[in-house]
Amino acid sequence: MPTVDAETLRGLPHFGGLDAVARRRIAAGSRVRTLERGEWLFRRGSEPRAFFHVLEGCVQLFRSTPEGREQVIHRLRAGQSFAEAAVLTMSAYPVNAVATSSPTRLIEVGASSFLQVLDEDPRVARAVVASLCRRLVRLVQRVDELSVSSFEARLARYLLDLPAAGDGDDLVVRLPLPKKDLAAFLGATPETLSRQLRRWRDAGVADSRGAHITLHQPDVLLAVVADIPVPSHLPV
Amino acid sequence: MPTVDAETLRGLPHFGGLDAVARRRIAAGSRVRTLERGEWLFRRGSEPRAFFHVLEGCVQLFRSTPEGREQVIHRLRAGQSFAEAAVLTMSAYPVNAVATSSPTRLIEVGASSFLQVLDEDPRVARAVVASLCRRLVRLVQRVDELSVSSFEARLARYLLDLPAAGDGDDLVVRLPLPKKDLAAFLGATPETLSRQLRRWRDAGVADSRGAHITLHQPDVLLAVVADIPVPSHLPV
DNA sequence: GCCCTCGCTTGACGCACGTCAAGGCAGCGT
DNA sequence: ACGCTGCCTTGACGTGCGTCAAGCGAGGGC
Numbered sequence: 001m002p003t004v005d006a007e008t009l010r011g012l013p014h015f016g017g018l019d020a021v022a023r024r025r026i027a028a029g030s031r032v033r034t035l036e037r038g039e040w041l042f043r044r045g046s047e048p049r050a051f052f053h054v055l056e057g058c059v060q061l062f063r064s065t066p067e068g069r070e071q072v073i074h075r076l077r078a079g080q081s082f083a084e085a086a087v088l089t090m091s092a093y094p095v096n097a098v099a100t101s102s103p104t105r106l107i108e109v110g111a112s113s114f115l116q117v118l119d120e121d122p123r124v125a126r127a128v129v130a131s132l133c134r135r136l137v138r139l140v141q142r143v144d145e146l147s148v149s150s151f152e153a154r155l156a157r158y159l160l161d162l163p164a165a166g167d168g169d170d171l172v173v174r175l176p177l178p179k180k181d182l183a184a185f186l187g188a189t190p191e192t193l194s195r196q197l198r199r200w201r202d203a204g205v206a207d208s209r210g211a212h213i214t215l216h217q218p219d220v221l222l223a224v225v226a227d228i229p230v231p232s233h234l235p236v
Numbered sequence: 237m238p239t240v241d242a243e244t245l246r247g248l249p250h251f252g253g254l255d256a257v258a259r260r261r262i263a264a265g266s267r268v269r270t271l272e273r274g275e276w277l278f279r280r281g282s283e284p285r286a287f288f289h290v291l292e293g294c295v296q297l298f299r300s301t302p303e304g305r306e307q308v309i310h311r312l313r314a315g316q317s318f319a320e321a322a323v324l325t326m327s328a329y330p331v332n333a334v335a336t337s338s339p340t341r342l343i344e345v346g347a348s349s350f351l352q353v354l355d356e357d358p359r360v361a362r363a364v365v366a367s368l369c370r371r372l373v374r375l376v377q378r379v380d381e382l383s384v385s386s387f388e389a390r391l392a393r394y395l396l397d398l399p400a401a402g403d404g405d406d407l408v409v410r411l412p413l414p415k416k417d418l419a420a421f422l423g424a425t426p427e428t429l430s431r432q433l434r435r436w437r438d439a440g441v442a443d444s445r446g447a448h449i450t451l452h453q454p455d456v457l458l459a460v461v462a463d464i465p466v467p468s469h470l471p472v
Numbered sequence: 473g474c475c476c477t478c479g480c481t482t483g484a485c486g487c488a489c490g491t492c493a494a495g496g497c498a499g500c501g502t
Numbered sequence: 503a504c505g506c507t508g509c510c511t512t513g514a515c516g517t518g519c520g521t522c523a524a525g526c527g528a529g530g531g532c
Contacts, residue, residue: 085369125361133321139375147423187383
């Protein structure tokens with residue numbers, strides 16, 4: 001059970017400004033955990049004893065219905081923290097969490113030491129408030145997207161938000177996750193994703209070869225994102 | 237422009253524990269506003285100069301697409317605060333806000349005095365963090381609901397969450413808002429709402445007369461909420 | 473009384489997506 | 503080589519829900 005170096009905590013957004021004493025206190029209540037792909041970190045409804053910070057790999061937060069349909073709420077990569085809110089309300093984790101790559105290394109910060117430091121140091125409180133706010137705004141956006149925009153629009157937005165390389169007039173992006181997971185993240189099925197990419201290929205808008213997707217007409221995608229139906233002067 | 241009595245602030249969740257000095261500071265940066273039904277409080281994208289606390293009436297937060305489709309994010313009634321997150325990030329209101337009843341009275345708390353007190357008093361920070369967390373959890377629930385559950389399930393859950401009066405074996409609830417607004421809140425259209433109520437009436441599950449809805453078989457609705465398809469031993 | 477507006481209800485119709493089922497194609501172990 | 507097992511793709515089909523359009527009933531003004 002590897003413990004956490006107090007120095008390591010300096011890198012975390014919440015604890016960057018802390019003095020050495022407080023940092024050592026947090027470090028004492030923390031440890032590093034390593035998970036394999038597919039391993040569960042916590043389940044929805046269980047008691048939140050800790051929040052987490054991703055050092056390496058990827059964690060997916062999701063909910064699921066009794067029949068197995070799942071909605072991915074969030075994907076966390078290196079440098080991001082999560083589950084602070086659950087710790088702060090001290091009620092229950094509202095989602096499930098599993099690692100989606102191997103190995104995934106995390107810092108697990110114990111609830112009690114975190115709450116103590118939070119009460120004593122206004123700077124931590126400030127940092128936590130800020131990060132909660134950012135998350136809140138992002139969620140508001142997702143509520144909006146999931147209910148009013150089509151799958152096409154959600155996918156277009158996702159692709160345009162990826163880091164892209166130019167290639168002549170085209171943009172080329174690389175999917176950072178398998179297509180079936182991307183589909184789940186966008187609240188749809190792999191079949192729907194596949195069909196949308198097919199339609200774009202037929203229309204000459206975008207081509208996909210494996211995880212590499214070439215956007216021939218990014219402006220069309222931009223119009224889709226804005227939810228303005230594209231004037232169909234396109235060849236069949 | 238009526239100013240705010242420092243005593244009034246004692247009633248607000250964020251400021252209940254404050255000392256008189258801090259409260260007077262907040263009061264100086266605040267005022268009471270009265271809106272008519274339909275009046276705008278702020279628009280998405282504008283700069284957040286204040287957050288609000290509802291004293292009376294109702295405020296609706298929503299987003300809308302260029303073509304006019306709207307998604308209601310939240311409805312606030314007396315005793316609730318909103319837009320703290322926008323103030324804290326200091327970027328832009330992520331939603332629109334309008335009053336939906338007349339009169340709607342609000343306390344408008346100026347951003348600068350709020351931020352100052354937040355930095356100085358850890359108790360305020362704690363209260364704000366707690367309220368943000370609650371909101372975050374509720375939003376996570378909505379992301380989940382909007383994407384994985386059917387309209388029927390969302391409506392069932394909404395009805396079961398209303399305060400109900402018993403009447404024999406039946407439960408009777410009163411819709412606190414017009415049906416078209418309810419439909420929007422649940423991310424659907426009035427037609428869809430109408431049809432669902434019709435189906436329940438035909439199945440003998442629930443009857444609606446205006447805003448009064450009688451639930452003859454609450455257990456069926458409970459099953460719907462759990463997303464377990466109801467075994468159809470029901471008469472046509 | 474009449475007419476207007478608004479909220480609600482119904483029907484007809486279309487489309488986006490989910491589900492089920494059947495391949496194709498890669499990688500990988502034996 | 504073989505057959506696994508996953509991931510992706512495609513087709514056929516069903517359905518939830520939005521859109522359009524019509525009609526209904528309850529106010530409210532004149």
